Amino acid sequence: MASQAMEDYLLAIYRLEDLGRRPGTGEVAQELGVSAASTTAMFKRLAQEGLVSYREYGGVSLSERGRALALGLIRRHRLAERFLTDLLDLPWEGVHEIADRLEHALPPEVIERFAGLLGEPRTCPHGHPIPTRDGRLPYIEVRPLGSVEVGETAVVALVEERDAALLRHLGELGLKPGARVRVVEREPFDGSMRLECDGREILVSGRVAGAVAVHA
């Protein structure tokens, strides 16, 4: 039905919509590392297929069908990640990229077997919620790690998943979803922090802290 390229665009649009804005040509182009001209062309194809509504010079927004398709892809992607880490024991910093290819190739029956085998997990290994079979995305209330006050304790909810080097670092630090952290010290200037996590003290820069969210 929808080609792999179309699916990639739908996902990019979904991600950008999720940040609140109505994504324009340039944003989507940048998100996918593709020229603006290509993006305009694809917007037309997607509109043709009824997957987005598109106004010239006015950006796109996903239609009901487009959103459903995107959520299905995200379900596939995150269940595949879960499978790769939990059952295949692959490192969590590598599975995102693999799942990016698998999400286009795995048929629903395989995905649902994954879900069953893994005990219907609610989140991917990086803590992001997995859309349900019927296309709803469970809401998880989070706040930035940087907003946790000194002395407070919080539980890691999710981490930014697109940067493998960062993920490896977070893994070494023990900053994975479910980890309980206590803020020992916080530097307001650049947002870097000292945390206690897993019984040891770790140092995180503002940039690293920005990639981590805790349960609200």
Next chain:
Amino acid sequence: MASQAMEDYLLAIYRLEDLGRRPGTGEVAQELGVSAASTTAMFKRLAQEGLVSYREYGGVSLSERGRALALGLIRRHRLAERFLTDLLDLPWEGVHEIADRLEHALPPEVIERFAGLLGEPRTCPHGHPIPTRDGRLPYIEVRPLGSVEVGETAVVALVEERDAALLRHLGELGLKPGARVRVVEREPFDGSMRLECDGREILVSGRVAGAVAVHA
């Protein structure tokens, strides 16, 4: 490196070479359900990449690299099938088609995890040998089920894997690799047979018998 389309051609060429001949344009075209003109064009691309040697009007043969690539794909395909049946419990008549898509998307690390998890299986669920990591294809000596004499006992080695309806039927009959069968009666005219298999008597047509091979 090689596109999905190229990989499909390499596999088709491999299969045809395996039957003894040096495949020509027409054969490959038919194998893939594609026009002869497209096949000529692809032969040139493959030759360009050094994956086949191609003579005009003279067919193709896989180069060393081409053969290695094809064997790698077959390894991926068959391990994926094993995974789908053994770990995901999907029906054996459906996994071939799924594996046809997965073989292009599964990276080596995933494949090798499959192999480990499954105990380095030697064959796919339909009995076909799995190429080794270093690119050798274990040889299994077989002969047609139709050649087994009345009264003789044999063990099913492998079955034709490309026809889902046939596979479902074979599954219901219990004619899976490893099954021990005894020939009760054989009709020389059309090759149909009565077999004892799993303690019950089954009837197989010549066509069905032709899809089954037993250990020599």
Next chain:
DNA sequence: CTCGATTTTTAGTCGAGTCTAAAACCGAGT
């Protein structure tokens, strides 16, 4: 050894998806 049938290749087109360069448009500031 030639003629006709078959197979293969060429020629020309098409669609998807990409690009760059140029034109068109929008919106902010004067």
Next chain:
DNA sequence: ACTCGGTTTTAGACTCGACTAAAAATCGAG
């Protein structure tokens, strides 16, 4: 209200992989 800068769209081209129709080459039968 106009102009300037940035964004978006158009125009034109390219690659890959497919197609059909026509030309060319090969093969087989007489």
